[in-house]
Amino acid sequence: MGSNITLEPEGSEYDYIICGGGTSGSVLAARLAEDPNNSVLVIEAGQHNSLLENTVMAGGWKNNFDTEADWNIVTEPNPGANGRQVKASRGKFLGGSSGCNGTLCIRGTKQDYDDWNVPGWSGEEVFGYMKKAENFHGKKWFKANEAAHGHDGLLDIEPHDLAPISNLILESMESQGLAFQDDICTTGAIHGSGCGHAPRTVYKGDRTTAANYLLNKGPNLAIKTETTVDKVILEGSGDNLKATAVKIIEKDGKEREIKARKEIIVSSGAYCSPTILLRSGIGPKSELAAHGIECKVDLPGVGKNLMDHLIVFIFYSTTKPNLTNDYLLYKPNALGEAYRQWKEEKRGPLSTFPFGAFGFARLDDRLASDPVWKNASRKEGRDPMGLTSSQPNVEFFSTECYGGPKQYIDYPDGENSHAFSLVAELFAPKSRGEVTLKSADPKDNPVVNHNYLSEELDVVVLSEACRYANEIITLGKGTKDIVGGSWPKTLTHHKHTKREDWAPFVRDNATTCYHPGGTCKMGSSSDPLSVLDSELRVRGVQGLRVADTSVMPLLNQGHTQMPAYAIGEKAADLIKGQFLELNPKGNMVAEVTLKDVKDLGNGSLNGNGTLVLN
Numbered sequence: 001m002g003s004n005i006t007l008e009p010e011g012s013e014y015d016y017i018i019c020g021g022g023t024s025g026s027v028l029a030a031r032l033a034e035d036p037n038n039s040v041l042v043i044e045a046g047q048h049n050s051l052l053e054n055t056v057m058a059g060g061w062k063n064n065f066d067t068e069a070d071w072n073i074v075t076e077p078n079p080g081a082n083g084r085q086v087k088a089s090r091g092k093f094l095g096g097s098s099g100c101n102g103t104l105c106i107r108g109t110k111q112d113y114d115d116w117n118v119p120g121w122s123g124e125e126v127f128g129y130m131k132k133a134e135n136f137h138g139k140k141w142f143k144a145n146e147a148a149h150g151h152d153g154l155l156d157i158e159p160h161d162l163a164p165i166s167n168l169i170l171e172s173m174e175s176q177g178l179a180f181q182d183d184i185c186t187t188g189a190i191h192g193s194g195c196g197h198a199p200r201t202v203y204k205g206d207r208t209t210a211a212n213y214l215l216n217k218g219p220n221l222a223i224k225t226e227t228t229v230d231k232v233i234l235e236g237s238g239d240n241l242k243a244t245a246v247k248i249i250e251k252d253g254k255e256r257e258i259k260a261r262k263e264i265i266v267s268s269g270a271y272c273s274p275t276i277l278l279r280s281g282i283g284p285k286s287e288l289a290a291h292g293i294e295c296k297v298d299l300p301g302v303g304k305n306l307m308d309h310l311i312v313f314i315f316y317s318t319t320k321p322n323l324t325n326d327y328l329l330y331k332p333n334a335l336g337e338a339y340r341q342w343k344e345e346k347r348g349p350l351s352t353f354p355f356g357a358f359g360f361a362r363l364d365d366r367l368a369s370d371p372v373w374k375n376a377s378r379k380e381g382r383d384p385m386g387l388t389s390s391q392p393n394v395e396f397f398s399t400e401c402y403g404g405p406k407q408y409i410d411y412p413d414g415e416n417s418h419a420f421s422l423v424a425e426l427f428a429p430k431s432r433g434e435v436t437l438k439s440a441d442p443k444d445n446p447v448v449n450h451n452y453l454s455e456e457l458d459v460v461v462l463s464e465a466c467r468y469a470n471e472i473i474t475l476g477k478g479t480k481d482i483v484g485g486s487w488p489k490t491l492t493h494h495k496h497t498k499r500e501d502w503a504p505f506v507r508d509n510a511t512t513c514y515h516p517g518g519t520c521k522m523g524s525s526s527d528p529l530s531v532l533d534s535e536l537r538v539r540g541v542q543g544l545r546v547a548d549t550s551v552m553p554l555l556n557q558g559h560t561q562m563p564a565y566a567i568g569e570k571a572a573d574l575i576k577g578q579f580l581e582l583n584p585k586g587n588m589v590a591e592v593t594l595k596d597v598k599d600l601g602n603g604s605l606n607g608n609g610t611l612v613l614n
């Protein structure tokens with residue numbers, strides 16, 4: 001296969017142009033192209049995913065990093081994290097970050113989306129779209145909540161078989177107060193705390209990605225890879241400003257414009273979508289002026305409100321063999337055999353992602369006496385992070401072997417030494433950052449300033465999460481007798497008992513969970529930082545929407561790929577004039593079109609875009 005694949009037909013005009021063939025963008029494109037009358041073009045800066053084996057072999061995830069399949073974005077120094085810069089990798093290929101992520105399907109709680117307070121995006125509705133995206137395949141041992149799973153979607157999802165260490169960690173989580181709940185990551189009803197399993201975007205040994213949506217589509221869907229969108233061309237002025245074309249740069253450096261008859265949708269992810277808007281003249285006026293870009297719409301929120309989930313890997317050693325999967329990867333010749341198993345039999349440690357057990361916790365009682373927590377302002381019914389008692393403050397998840405982002409290099413030998421970790425993740429961070437332009441040149445990566453741990457509350461809550469995680473491993477029923485100590489063995493964090501012990505560890509080690517969002521957020525017209533209305537339309541421009549995790553006003557208490565799929569699904573419905581049908585209790589019962597509503601004769605759409613039956 002050639003390296004620059006353009007699936008024909010390629011015309012000079014399309015009904016819809018989607019800028020970015022990542023997670024949300026691929027879903028959106030495929031759904032729009034289901035109508036043979038729509039012509040759709042997807043423009044993707046990276047390669048076709050079929051050229052990249054590590055996008056299919058889940059265990060090869062980080063081999064794409066630091067290559068041309070990664071955007072290679074590095075954050076600005078974070079003063080709250082001892083000035084450290086953090087590698088903020090993103091997939092640069094068809095399927096985007098869904099092709100290099102941790103495969104975890106952790107939807108969060110329904111309250112998370114209710115908290116967006118955006119008409120049409122309630123928890124019930126977003127969960128309805130996550131279900132629509134899914135084709136769930138159960139396993140005998142996994143007790144699925146059948147009502148919560150979808151089977152008609154294009155994304156194959158299945159549960160993950162645990163390594164022995166993860167079963168022990170589940171036992172420890174339970175003994176330390178996190179009750180086991182079946183299918184805890186899918187139902188949207190975590191009720192604050194609990195533990196269980198996370199389904200994965202893996203099926204029969206291969207990773208499934210948003211690019212799967214683009215397989216076997218008709219001739220009305222064109223895909224143009226290795227092509228960068230510079231900007232959206234806007235014509236007209238004032239109330240009649242309209243997005244009419246995109247300016248692209250092809251692999252050989254050739255620049256040209258492609259016209260869109262109906263709409264242009266920017267789906268380039270939370271770091272790159274704002275940069276396309278900014279280069280198009282949509283954003284804070286003074287920032288645009290600094291780069292010599294004419295301001296067409298003064299939208300101060302473009303690139304602001306940058307959020308992310310921070311995680312801390314806490315590694316432990318165990319001398320007991322065969323509990324972790326280290327021996328399957330790090331013993332001499334093991335990696336070669338693991339690769340053969342995946343390649344020939346679609347099994348083994350590289351056929352899946354080495355995360356294991358999952359826990360969620362509220363920390364109210366543990367933080368009650370902390371002065372920062374106690375004295376922080378809060379709204380009625382909310383904690384200082386803005387959460388209700390039904391939403392967890394933190395997540396814990398285990399790794400079934402040593403590993404993680406590339407800074408972790410102290411590999412055990414898998415024979416005499418074995419390691420695993422419990423990762424602590426902070427939900428609802430208070431710190432906010434921003435994405436700005438380095439220059440008007442589309443070849444320049446954005447300047448990403450996450451401002452991690454700039455809020456003291458984030459440090460306090462994440463430190464308490466680490467303290468709790470350490471108790472789970474060192475005191476918990478399943479693991480207390482098999483822990484050798486910290487890993488690498490020169491470290492002593494397993495002996496930390498106080499939150500104050502953990503704070504420096506957090507500032508030294510906290511890193512990204514790769515969940516950036518919020519940089520083109522939806523919101524009401526009275527919110528000066530809202531970039532989009534509730535139908536993802538860019539304020540002040542006709543024919544232009546954004547659809548990816550940048551639209552999220554707040555992060556979920558989960559992981560962000562399932563919302564990214566939901567955003568792609570919902571964007572397609574908004575454009576096609578389709579809506580989820582909700583019963584009087586607000587639960588989804590079906591999907592209907594405007595035509596169905598007319599045919600029914602007894603329904604109408606309310607201002608929220610929700611079907612109301614008379």
Ligand SMILES: Cc1cc2nc3c(=O)[nH]c(=O)nc-3n(C[C@H](O)[C@H](O)[C@H](O)COP(=O)(O)OP(=O)(O)OC[C@H]3O[C@@H](n4cnc5c(N)ncnc54)[C@H](O)[C@@H]3O)c2cc1C
Nearest residue numbers: 020022023024045096097101102104229514548549559561
């Ligand atoms: C390493 C890693 C691990 C993760 N683990 C998990 C996990 O286990 N579970 C989970 O739920 N979430 C996880 N996530 C997060 C999740 O994958 C993302 O939130 C989600 O995929 C983002 O979707 P998106 O559509 O917003 O952006 P993306 O999927 O990143 O898509 C953006 C696309 O736009 C393209 N693009 C950008 N700029 C341009 C341009 N100018 N012109 C043309 N194309 C452009 C990009 O190349 C990319 O293909 C992880 C992410 C990473 C990177």
